[in-house]
Amino acid sequence: MEESFALKDMFSKESVGVLAQSIAAVDPQFQEENFLQGVFDQTWGQLELKQRMRQITINLGRLLPEDYPSALKILKKALPLLTEQGFEKMVFPDYVETYGLEDWKSSIQAIEFFTQHVSAEFAIRLFIARYPEETLKVMLSWVNHPHPGVRRLASEGCRPRLPWGLRLRELVVDPSPILPILEKLKNDPREEIRRSVANNLNDISKDHPDLVVEILSRWQDPDDSDRCRLIKHALRTLLKAGHPGAMSLIGFSSTPEIRVENIRLEPREIHLGEEVIFSFEILSTSREEQQLMVDYVVHFLKASGTHSPKVFKLSQKTLKPGERIKITRKHGIKPITTRTYYPGVQIFQPQVNGVGFGKVEVTLKFPGQV
Template identity: 40%
Template sequence: MEPFKNLINATTVSSAGQHLQRAWSDFDRPRFEALANHGLDALELKARMLQLADAMRATLPGDFNAACSVLEASLAPPLPLDARGEPEGLTSAQASTGLAGWVIWSMGEFVARHGQHDVPRSLVCLHALTQRSTAEFAIRPFIQQQPQAVWPVLARWANDPSAHVRRLVSEGSRPRLPWGLRLQALVADPTPALPLLRALQDDTSSYVRRSVANHLNDIAKDHPDLVADWVKDHLIQATPERSTLLRHASRSLIKQGHAPTLAAWGLASGLTGRATLSLSAAQAAVGDAIGLRVTLQSTARQPQPLEIDYAVQHVRANGSSSPKVFKGWKLSLAAGEERALDKRHSLKPVTTRTLYPGMHRIELLVNGLALAEATFDLKP
């Protein structure tokens, strides 16, 4: 798979230069491209994005309002949406008319860096940019530094005709957005965002609803009881779409065995019966996979709804261990039923986790409770 950083390349720079010059005849395209391309291949993704933003600063009009007007005039049409409200790509003809995609990240960074003195004008520009990719990173410095000016605008945008803009309301204000500036005030107190999430959780676009679920999952990391109460309250007469959203919002709390969340989903009790876990081998090597077999035996007189996950206690470099929970199965176990479940667990290294040799323990979690375990020796 090609690295993300390569999506900002010399072709991106050339296209940006072309359309910025189209939008403003006095634009110094050669200087912009020279600055943006300087040592570009040696840079990582974020550094490339910042270098393009710096090149824009050096070549766009010095007046911020005029610079925003040039950015807006350089844009392609808004990204179209499918029947579910999910974004689709532009046709080649549409893409040739203006800018969209990864370059928008640099344009948003320019606005975030240089528009703090004029929040209303900056937000108008971000409103346009987010419809061609996303402004979820660019809006965060405004929320952090000037929240009183931004929250009323976000409240209006929650009813915007564009699903891209409505998604920005939720995604841009997530407390712990990956790759984004952490909004510590919202980590401590997410209250300002809650009315917006309430307004958006039944949005017609699955693109927007998924952002709301991820936002609630962010909040759950610091305020689990708040999210458990939210799920309990909003499950009442919930549509299938809202139930799906709330389930996704609950995923971390369910994995953790958070009792109020499990209760909200009718998973408060553990298994009435027996559970065993066995592995396909006593040893495995990094890069291989190991098989898990779970056997459930119900002794209940009624069906039991079960969330079955498993936690791998990964060995760390210093010899200690840290757990990582993996999704397993969601099922209803009939009265007196015995059922066997099989899964292959990959031991291939991933960018977010280094696998170290040593004895690894796997715990079987049924409705958040550890009911069985097994071990294997991971070899280099």
């Protein structure tokens, strides 16, 4: 039986060995065997992804020169030799994050270099938190950098709520220092950079929804397909929440003229690992054609006995006057790492243009329950 591959397995004896060889190639004083023995100690098998990366970093710090700028010179020479590696090169910005916080100038220069080979979006955040004015000033200058990796870092690195990254609490409260960066990058020729701008605005929208709607209203250009994609991606959280301004911005009314009927859920009792069939009908009561964003919400039972809503996307529909459509979706209640299920009543609800219509319940049972 073939073993499954975990992301942490990218830090393997082979990949870390190649890293050691690249450093030894530019620094004959580097002790390869000592390094590898330190990395692959008795704890290695129990370490997860970021723990493995940090263990590699700490052993680099143990054997590279104590003088931080001298160590960076070696790493800058070694990194371009790793032509076959991708994510594994995250060790290089992690070294800056771990050892460089007291040397802002050397670290920012290293981050600018390293991010042309592998993203430094996690490392830069400690410097934003410690030196916000100086770091954001440099990041604003990066919007004109010739390398797309540096331009992307200008946006991605200052996302207030970057997943798995340090939350930038000052920027969560006041995102105004970010906005000039996003303004400059909104027309970048690279899709991944415009998408980063959208992700940054989506982060901001969770705390400042009206601000983001106002910015995107100014940016709106129906004839620019790239801009339309950026706006829709930036609004995704607000669209799920049914924010009226966000809905209006992309052509959806927050008060759709419809009736939602025949809401059904089968079966009404399931065990963990099984699925239900959820269906409902939408009838247009308008005299005009309507654009509808059709979703559904599952209100999952929590340990406290309350429910937590989660929106699931379905489709966008154009309904003519008097038209009726039926929506059917299978939904599995299966174990996943990002959600804990609790036995009891789970609630399903149609949502159209951010507005909920009616509810039906299913009882979730765990193995052994009668």
